[in-house]
Amino acid sequence: MKLYETATAPNPRRVRMFLAEKGLLDQVECIQVDIAKGENLTPDFVAMNPMKKVPVAQLDDGTCLAETMAICRYIEASHPETTPLLGNDAKEQALIEQWLRWIEFYFMTPTGMGFQHTSGYFKDRMKVFPDYGAECLNQVREFMKFLDKHLEGKDYICCDRFTAADINAYTTIAFARVVKIRIGDDQANLKAWFDRINSRPSAKV
């Protein structure tokens, strides 16, 4: 498998961390795409992913898979010998998916939209609404309060063990530095959880 990705971007990081937790990262060829320079807008890249986003996985048969969680699901299903990160049974799979979607919709997406609409980083390729971006950042702060309360007495976000939900929330908090949002001094549960995930070898990739 080849992984077209951007080392500094949050979504590719989710896939690298997922691969590292599975012990599979060294089996994948990572190819850097410079999104600041627009390398994701070229005809060759758009043929791989019409949505023009990183990461994209190219399977050995040539099939291109876009979307972070589609790539993670492929890795999980094609390597059943590795530790499951998306759940062992129907109920776990559903609870992890619930959390993945909450993290995606109420945390990762508003962080990204807050960044794009307040910084103008991609203003050459999208319309920017700074007031909407500021409201997105309020949502990010609200979700961090919610997560801090949820983590009281818990080591991990769900299923009493490390899952993809921890990867996606961790990488979002790390990314939120670009919008100057950090864990509050009063958010002790969130801080302890973040440090716990941050100490894993997979957090370094």
Next chain:
Amino acid sequence: MKLYETATAPNPRRVRMFLAEKGLLDQVECIQVDIAKGENLTPDFVAMNPMKKVPVAQLDDGTCLAETMAICRYIEASHPETTPLLGNDAKEQALIEQWLRWIEFYFMTPTGMGFQHTSGYFKDRMKVFPDYGAECLNQVREFMKFLDKHLEGKDYICCDRFTAADINAYTTIAFARVVKIRIGDDQANLKAWFDRINSRPSAKV
């Protein structure tokens, strides 16, 4: 399983259609939640889903599952005897997930945000940015053009058969009437596909 849902809202419809395709709809007790009246904002409802959204599935052991696709994954994994709608193998599962996410991010979410930010339907409970809403509706129109091209020569969105991707795109197009977006006269592939899905018994539930 109990399903807390709103008959007129698009996300619950996705779950009902998924259940109907599995032949399981009559095994589920559907309980109506009036979101216009704010029945989803009560302490009892928030205890089931802190994100205050429908649908929520309550399993027989009392566990509450929020999020449309988490509920659908639970149904798929707990009824392996039924026709798979989320893929047979790793590659299919990943391709369907890619499409589900494209439909969610570039079609369903902008339709919902376009509706909420241009109509003010929920203005008692959120900040409204009409210019951002108008831009969302442009994204909806762009995705419909993309989908029309993609469907050339195809009966279904992916994997050469009916999947959850067809459910989610179909219910989004049906919902898009609230923002006065309809399939264009020049979008013959999209129209033929919509009519194909619309003729299934599950489209009536």
